[in-house]
Amino acid sequence: MGFVFNAPSVSSVAIHGIEDRFAVRRIFCVGRNYAAHAREMGRDPDREPPFYFMKPSDAVMDNGADVPYPPQTSNLHYEGELVVAIGKKCIDTNIDDALDYVYGYAVGNDLTRRDLQLDAREKGRPWDTGKGFDHSAPCAEIHTVDQVGHIENARIWLTVNGETKQDSNVNKLIWSIPEVVTNLSTLFTLMPGDLIYTGTPEGVGPVVKGDVIRVGVDGLTDLETKIV
Numbered sequence: 001m002g003f004v005f006n007a008p009s010v011s012s013v014a015i016h017g018i019e020d021r022f023a024v025r026r027i028f029c030v031g032r033n034y035a036a037h038a039r040e041m042g043r044d045p046d047r048e049p050p051f052y053f054m055k056p057s058d059a060v061m062d063n064g065a066d067v068p069y070p071p072q073t074s075n076l077h078y079e080g081e082l083v084v085a086i087g088k089k090c091i092d093t094n095i096d097d098a099l100d101y102v103y104g105y106a107v108g109n110d111l112t113r114r115d116l117q118l119d120a121r122e123k124g125r126p127w128d129t130g131k132g133f134d135h136s137a138p139c140a141e142i143h144t145v146d147q148v149g150h151i152e153n154a155r156i157w158l159t160v161n162g163e164t165k166q167d168s169n170v171n172k173l174i175w176s177i178p179e180v181v182t183n184l185s186t187l188f189t190l191m192p193g194d195l196i197y198t199g200t201p202e203g204v205g206p207v208v209k210g211d212v213i214r215v216g217v218d219g220l221t222d223l224e225t226k227i228v
């Protein structure tokens, strides 16, 4: 059997110290998962149930790649995030076992057309145009759990042109990584290749053409993205 058009190429992320790459299946993102960010977005962070949105797998962008300023926005925002890479099929897991399904961790940037996202939010519409656009998911190389263990207490920071904009710690996640994996596994069959962008701390803001965004999580490779 053939295809009427060429099958799409497989999106993938580099893996630290390993030649093979991580084929990306789906990109899940957690909304408002740091209290101070929920407040800056005008919401009460008192552990509303976790909620999710998705990006297409081909939105993923390699470390160092130039990202074109996207169309239909005048308010492109960065969101520095810890990314969880799933390595095993996972259905209805529990808090104690959830981390067994994690293959590794990476640093990501959940690029957001904030104007479109907030307009959709006000109208009760989906966030796809604000979140799931082309090139919207830069991701640095994955570090495996064998290499770095589990990332539970680590500084997360973001700079634009060298100026610090976000500076927090992943131990401030409202919904921890085991809780997010457990909850997502009740909603979806998680599969190897799935990425989870776990949410951004406070300090989100706009970028313009020419800006260089750098995101770091202690213990992982920094992610650098230039907006062109």
Ligand code: MN
Pocket: 029, 030, 031, 079, 081, 110, 197, 199, 200
């Ligand atoms: Mn985000």
